Amino acid sequence: MQLTQEQKNFFETFGFISFPGLLKDRIGQVIEDFETTWKKVGGGHNGKPHDGKKRSCIGMYQTEGIVSLLDDPRLVGIASSLLGADYNFMGGDGNYYVGDTSWHSDGWHAKVMHIKIAFYLDPLTRDTGCLRVIPGSHRINDGFAKDLQSHLGKSQEYYGKSGCEIPAIALETTPGDVLVFNHNTKHSAFGGGSWRRMFTMNLCEQYPQENLQELKDYLSGAARFWAMEPYNSAVLKNAPATRMRHLQQVIDNFGHVPALSRKMMETMAEPARG
Ligand SMILES: O=C(O)CCC(=O)C(=O)O
Structure with a gap:
């Protein structure tokens, strides 16, 4: 399935696109795998089971179904x-x-585009925690995006509006819908409960040779999770060549991260979880 030129234009102009029902046929299995992975890992925050008080977060690509x-x-x-x-x-x-x-x-990338594919695993509406996006906020050289970047963090003070009153599109979803947004796009969620399930797939353009240092710097961020490998073994196990094509540049530029992770282990009591 390739996107139409119109869909690509929409994404480029507005910084997001949604695909209602796209994975409806697989979402039951995905939800099962999501739950299995949480049970296996034991917990997100402080390694304890989610208690509904604070976001819990774990690496998700650990089961065959999700991989x-x-x-x-x-x-x-x-x-x-x-x-x-x-x-x-x-x-x-x-x-x-x-x-x-x-x-x-999620980032502020000028040259190499990063995107997130988001899968929400519960039905969500505008007022129960669905993803909200500000169309056009990803265009980082544009005055509109710059204004938001400078002022959105103190919206009450600057615009006289709380976060949930900021003009935005509410992307209401049911499980099986797929949301895609540029990492630069401003996004939020309001009114959600304390067990709102979601997982992501992060992707980016292949980094050109002259920007490889930028990729290495980005990957250094994995050290706060004490990462020793670029990918979970489940991602690499029996990976077809078609998948390896999308893993190779990260593998080739990850060599410096384990040493950084070891340093983090000396200074942090536990790895970051989200
Ligand atoms: O659903 C949410 O609360 C926000 C999701 C989000 O910020 C993200 O995936 O980057």
Whole structure:
């Protein structure tokens, strides 16, 4: 499945796109795998089971069912349409969100595009924690995006509006829907409960040779999770060549991270969880 030119134009202009019901046929299995992974890992925050008080977060690509999403032709089609055929898989987390998530971008990338594919595993509406996005906020050289970047963090003070009153699109979802947004796009969620399940797939364009240091710097961020390997072994096990194509650049540029992780182990009592 390749996106149409119109879908690509929409994503480029507005910084997000949604695919209602795209994975409806697989979502039951995905939810089972999500739950199995949490049980296996034992917990997110402080390694304890989620208690509904604070977001819990773990690496999600640990079971065959979830890893196989990397090869799903529909997701491969979305990714290659937006990022090119040689895009990178950058990992993804599984979450129990709690309450509101304030406005933020996941990155602020000027050259190499990073995207997130988000799977929400419970029905969500505008007022019960669905993802909200501000169209156009990803265009970081644009005055609109710059204004938001400077002021959204103190919206009450600057605009006289609380976060949930900021003009935005509420992407209401039912399980099986797929949401995609540029990491630069400002997003948030308001009114959610304390067990809001969601997991992600992060992807980016292949880094050009001249920007490899930027990729290495990005990967250094994994040290706070005490990462010793670029991917969970389940991602690499029996990986077909078509999947390896999307892992290779990260593998090739990850060599410095284990040493950084060891340093983090000396200074942090436990790895970051989200
Ligand atoms: O669903 C949410 O609360 C926000 C999700 C989010 O911020 C993210 O995935 O980056």
